[in-house]
Amino acid sequence: MTELSRMAESKWRGRRSFGVLALLLVGATSLSACSSSSSSSGGAPSTEVTIGFIADTSGVAASFGTSYSNGVKMAVKQLNEGAYLGKGRTIKLNQIDEGSDPARGVSAMNGMINHQNVSAVICCALTPVAAALKPLALKNQLPIFIYGATLPGLNEPPYAYRTIPVPVDDIEPMVTKIVQKLHPSKVAFAVNSDNDGMQSMYKAAENAYKVTGVQNVGTAETLVTDSNMTSTADKLIAMHPDIISITMTGASPTPLLSSLRSRGFEGPVTFQYLSSGTVSQVGVKAAQNIFFPLDFNPSSDNPTIAKFVSSYKAAYGDPPDAYAAAGYETVSTIAEAAKSVLDAGGAVSRGTVAKAASEITKEDGTLYGHVTFSNGQIAIGGHLFGTISPTGDVEEWK
Amino acid sequence: MLIFLQQLANGISLGALYALFGLGFGLIFANLGILHIAYGTVTTWGALFTLWAIQGLHLSYVAGFAAAILGCVILSVMIDQVAFQPLRRRNDEMTSFLVASIAIWIILGSAALIATGARYSSYPASSFPAVRLNIGGVILSWAQWVTIMVALIATVSLELLLRRTPVGTAIRAVSYSPRAAALSGVNTRYTIVIIVGISGILAGAAGVLGGLSTQSVSFQLGEGLLLKGFAAVVVGGYGDIRGTAIGGLLIGLIEVFTGQYLSGSFSDAVTFGLLLVFLVYRPRGLFGKTEMVERA
DSSP states (O other): OOHHHHHHHHHHHOOOOHHHHHHHHHHHHTSOOOOBOOOOOSOOOTTEEEEEEEEOOSSTTHHHHHHHHHHHHHHHHHHHHTTTTOTTOEEEEEEEEOTTOHHHHHHHHHHHHHOTTEEEEEEOSSHHHHHHHHHHHHHHTOOEEESOOOOTTOOBTTTEEEOSOOTHHHHHHHHHHHHHHHOOSEEEEEEETTOHHHHHHHHHHHHHHHHTTOEEEEEEEEOTTOOOOHHHHHHHHTTOOSEEEEEOOTTSHHHHHHHHHHTTOOSOEEESOOOTTHHHHHOTTTTTTEEEEOSSOTTOOOHHHHHHHHHHHHHHSSOOOHHHHHHHHHHHHHHHHHHHHHHTTOOOOHHHHHHHHHTOOEEEEETTEEEEEETTEEEESSOOEEEEOTTSOEEEOO | OHHHHHHHHHHHHHHHHHHHHHHHHHHHHHHHOOOOTTHHHHHHHHHHHHHHHHHTSOOOHHHHHHHHHHHHHHHHHHHIIIIIHHHHHTTOOHHHHHHHHHHHHHHHHHHHHHHHTTOOBOOOGGGSOOOEEEETTEEEEHHHHHHHHHHHHHHHHHHHHHHHSHHHHHHHHHHHOHHHHHHTTOOHHHHHHHHHHHHHHHHHHHHHHHHHHHTOBOTTHHHHHHHHHHHHHHHHOTTOHHHHHHHHHHHHHHHHHHHHHTOGGGHHHHHHHHHHHHHHHOTTTTTOOHHHHHHO
16 A cells, blocks of 8 residues: 555544544643653652642743742752751752642642652642642641632641731732722722632722722623733723722733733722733833732842842842742741751651641741741731832832 | 724634634644644744744844744644654554644643743734724724734635645645545645645744734643634634634634623633534534535
């Protein structure tokens, strides 16, 4: 048989139904490119404290999951270089990517549970992933430290901690400040409808504006995976708001801001988070008149923060954002728990780390300044809010 | 009324992007019998080629656009010759091509993730004209009307190429029966390269215009287009250029109007509900031919 005839036979022989092909296509696209790194095997020496890291460096959360990852890695590097745990003792990271997918997160978590050297796990940019992993952590008594995931109530010591401030706590003070300083009379909202954390913040914002007497002129709902924001921007602008509140995660908040500005909306826009790439992506002009919580202030003259910012810039090129700071602080908290165990002459294990972490009530010199821990949840003193300066830098909104 | 017209314009623009993608995706499926799911990732690379040409090499947007076209043509031909040609030679079935395409998709997707560092970028605002059309209060950005024009030109050009030129005759002959085409003097392998090259041109254009329309260039850009482009092909009809263009427009309009008048939460559900309806009740689409479905 000639190559030609074989090709002809091949082409027309497969008589598959289109239904099957469609299912294959849909199923296949639900997979995502996977990546993992630095997985350690058993037999690690006792001088190593192994931390499992279930990262979000691919999938819908990759844009900010990478910032978390950078912060985590920088903290491990700096703590090891400074011999934080003591001479000859190091922290080892056992990292695997979960692709922003709860199912892959569960698989990764089971791997960590079976890896006896892992004393604690860091994870979860997204609420659905954190909600899937937390029960496993509790059941298997493996301490989990959540650096993202905005839904309240994910903390449950001694085996579940959240090492970033609860974002919903910032909303009422931010709305109060906005109303006092900007005097909006009408507000419109943009929110991800498929993310519990975003929904809880949206409802808090909606309620806070209602209490202050600002008229709610409507809401535009999107999905986390949506990328084309032009029609959403037009929908919001057609509501004629004085201010737009964006409570969205994933890749879409920045394009939405860009679309709003390019369609002529120059009014104030609020975000729950600001990614480090937002200003460079939309341009300095479009990034004016935006406001966001500033739990981590990269422009602070605090020496700890200044050192972190300069080290981060040197390592990754961009200034760190709140996600990077959260990753850094999470490792620092686990390291503090491990150090207290070692300093007391104990051995680092899941149980001892959990117990030590539950006894941490406050920390000084963090990237958030002085912080307290209550029921496994970090809390910072006061609420700062940020904006973008005319030169494109993040600065405190005073 | 104005918001209706504005969203109509947005829907046409978005649909034009889906149509552009669907034309390339459908061209490979209808003529080579390959469900090329890596096509979305080729589109992603088109957007990245332009980004690097503009940001790294400081080229103009026209040169950046050309870089995307050239890069995607080369990439598409390489994929075909490396991954698909050996399967053709081995007389493999359609499923093998699908598996090979999945492998290419994962490889190229991972490479894009590594190359971008998972960062989202956008084309510098200064690199593209900041012109906006304002027609009675309905605003069309430069990216939107260029997308509509490019999709229109691509649809007409492809239709003319396939129906009115010797190359188009050869493509249709190879599509119908490679053996008969070869016996008639058609160089089948060369013709296949032409088909793949044209799909590369369309992928490059869709990538650049997708990056402009969403104002975001990322390693995931093409993934969003893949299912919508596939839906455009199914709704319009396999192997029908005009049908694919109309299918793309329909998908874009449905998506935008669902977001405006129902909720953005339901856009995908409505779009893929429509896809399901077509797959079950009218698998040949609006304009496709029955024999095309049977062959596939």
